[in-house]
Amino acid sequence: MPSGLAAKEKGRLMTNLREKYGEWGIVLGATEGVGEAFCKKLAEGGMNLVMVGRREELLREKGEKFHEEYGVDYKVVRADLSCPDEACEAVFSATEGLDMGFMSYVACLHHFGKFQHTSLEDHEKMVNVNVISFLRMFHHFMNIFAAQDRGAVINVSSMTGISSSPWNAEYGAGKAYILKLTEAVACECEKTGVDVEVCTLGTTLTPTAMKNFPKGPAGEQVVKLALTPDEVADEAFEKLGKEFSIITGERNKKSVHDWKANHTEDEYIRYMGSFYADQD
Amino acid sequence: MPSGLAAKEKGRLMTNLREKYGEWGIVLGATEGVGEAFCKKLAEGGMNLVMVGRREELLREKGEKFHEEYGVDYKVVRADLSCPDEACEAVFSATEGLDMGFMSYVACLHHFGKFQHTSLEDHEKMVNVNVISFLRMFHHFMNIFAAQDRGAVINVSSMTGISSSPWNAEYGAGKAYILKLTEAVACECEKTGVDVEVCTLGTTLTPTAMKNFPKGPAGEQVVKLALTPDEVADEAFEKLGKEFSIITGERNKKSVHDWKANHTEDEYIRYMGSFYADQD
Numbered sequence: 259m260p261s262g263l264a265a266k267e268k269g270r271l272m273t274n275l276r277e278k279y280g281e282w283g284i285v286l287g288a289t290e291g292v293g294e295a296f297c298k299k300l301a302e303g304g305m306n307l308v309m310v311g312r313r314e315e316l317l318r319e320k321g322e323k324f325h326e327e328y329g330v331d332y333k334v335v336r337a338d339l340s341c342p343d344e345a346c347e348a349v350f351s352a353t354e355g356l357d358m359g360f361m362s363y364v365a366c367l368h369h370f371g372k373f374q375h376t377s378l379e380d381h382e383k384m385v386n387v388n389v390i391s392f393l394r395m396f397h398h399f400m401n402i403f404a405a406q407d408r409g410a411v412i413n414v415s416s417m418t419g420i421s422s423s424p425w426n427a428e429y430g431a432g433k434a435y436i437l438k439l440t441e442a443v444a445c446e447c448e449k450t451g452v453d454v455e456v457c458t459l460g461t462t463l464t465p466t467a468m469k470n471f472p473k474g475p476a477g478e479q480v481v482k483l484a485l486t487p488d489e490v491a492d493e494a495f496e497k498l499g500k501e502f503s504i505i506t507g508e509r510n511k512k513s514v515h516d517w518k519a520n521h522t523e524d525e526y527i528r529y530m531g532s533f534y535a536d537q538d
Numbered sequence: 539m540p541s542g543l544a545a546k547e548k549g550r551l552m553t554n555l556r557e558k559y560g561e562w563g564i565v566l567g568a569t570e571g572v573g574e575a576f577c578k579k580l581a582e583g584g585m586n587l588v589m590v591g592r593r594e595e596l597l598r599e600k601g602e603k604f605h606e607e608y609g610v611d612y613k614v615v616r617a618d619l620s621c622p623d624e625a626c627e628a629v630f631s632a633t634e635g636l637d638m639g640f641m642s643y644v645a646c647l648h649h650f651g652k653f654q655h656t657s658l659e660d661h662e663k664m665v666n667v668n669v670i671s672f673l674r675m676f677h678h679f680m681n682i683f684a685a686q687d688r689g690a691v692i693n694v695s696s697m698t699g700i701s702s703s704p705w706n707a708e709y710g711a712g713k714a715y716i717l718k719l720t721e722a723v724a725c726e727c728e729k730t731g732v733d734v735e736v737c738t739l740g741t742t743l744t745p746t747a748m749k750n751f752p753k754g755p756a757g758e759q760v761v762k763l764a765l766t767p768d769e770v771a772d773e774a775f776e777k778l779g780k781e782f783s784i785i786t787g788e789r790n791k792k793s794v795h796d797w798k799a800n801h802t803e804d805e806y807i808r809y810m811g812s813f814y815a816d817q818d
Contacts, residue, residue, distance in 0.1 A: 442707030
């Protein structure tokens, strides 16, 4: 437990989130990485957790840890977001009657390879996670938050949604969908009691990302510039209610701005393609 | 019929498209506006037309006109792209066995209003047109074009896919999906015989757009700056095989560049929101 100034700051945050937004927050894709870091933020802010993911046992372990450390309640919902009907039913029934005040869609699915070499079935799985389940969950909780004029949303996008992502095309397109839908909704509810933000990530030191890093010096360079999930969560929650659309990390912000201001679209696309051009 | 230099130029284009890409081109959303202008380009280039839309009679009239004027064959496919299963079946069976060499996805669906005020059913209709049917058609024809190492694609996006589009949020998100998926695929097949381009439109003088223009002086200003469908088609076909991602019209290019270089994301989003903030 922190003491002195840190404890005071932590105490302020704890009162804030629950008092401002409500008793319960849901994180879709809560098992590890950024989703887990967002759960920690909510728990620090005194909110109970609805933790959604595929690995029930692991979620339960982490929920128990948050309960012990912060005294918050938690619920685990086992759901595969590539099956939107089942996933939505599980999530909506588990949260019915709870005082919901926060949601975050962190989950995503990707698949390397040329667009036409990936089967339509795999593409539609990605669309189910990155578009359909996202849309339904966001729509469901926005209706609740708008009706009570209280609540907050932080959805997670990726710099691939800004640049496009050759050899990972559908992933970038889904992330662009999340980015642009959330930006627009953030603006629509600017003058209401609902705070909406989309948080665009560059390379982040999550377990999934670390499996895909290049080996050798290139990989070391990536790791040196990457943010930790906790750094991402700090910035995302710090800006909640202040900005619609953030890019986490100063280097990432500068990089996107430089590409947008000083290069053509085609140059940005080709640069992104250069990382994976040896995939097929 | 044009004469002199214009006829020579037209003759060159006519030989080019059919010889370069194949006998048949398909335009999804061919009935009017940009889709109709793309059909005209294909007919000028000597390609036969598969014209897809909901209004069969109107499509047949226009196909007949292209047949008479350019001597090309045409097929009309009645399909509602908000029903992906039926639409894909109709399109795939109508084009089976044809020497396909071009596709363009022009169709789109939008719905004004706050995100949560639009029913999930209406949102999913939009996703069906702007994401699911698009994905399936693009995947189908990319497989054909990649296998024969010959073909071309021009998909149509919108500046709302770059800026986001408050009070028309889902539309902007779908257009961002089309933009980023097509950009990535264009890069993936850069060094092959398949040319892929995405064409981002600003305000265009299409029948649908003209119904939605503001009234009075604001409307007159919009009309003055807007491009015609033929101007859009000229630029799109002129850049095919040369650029991945184009914004049609010099003013639109400058506007997007200015927003990207000199403003924050939030400023761009808020500006787009200012047009429709009185919608609810």
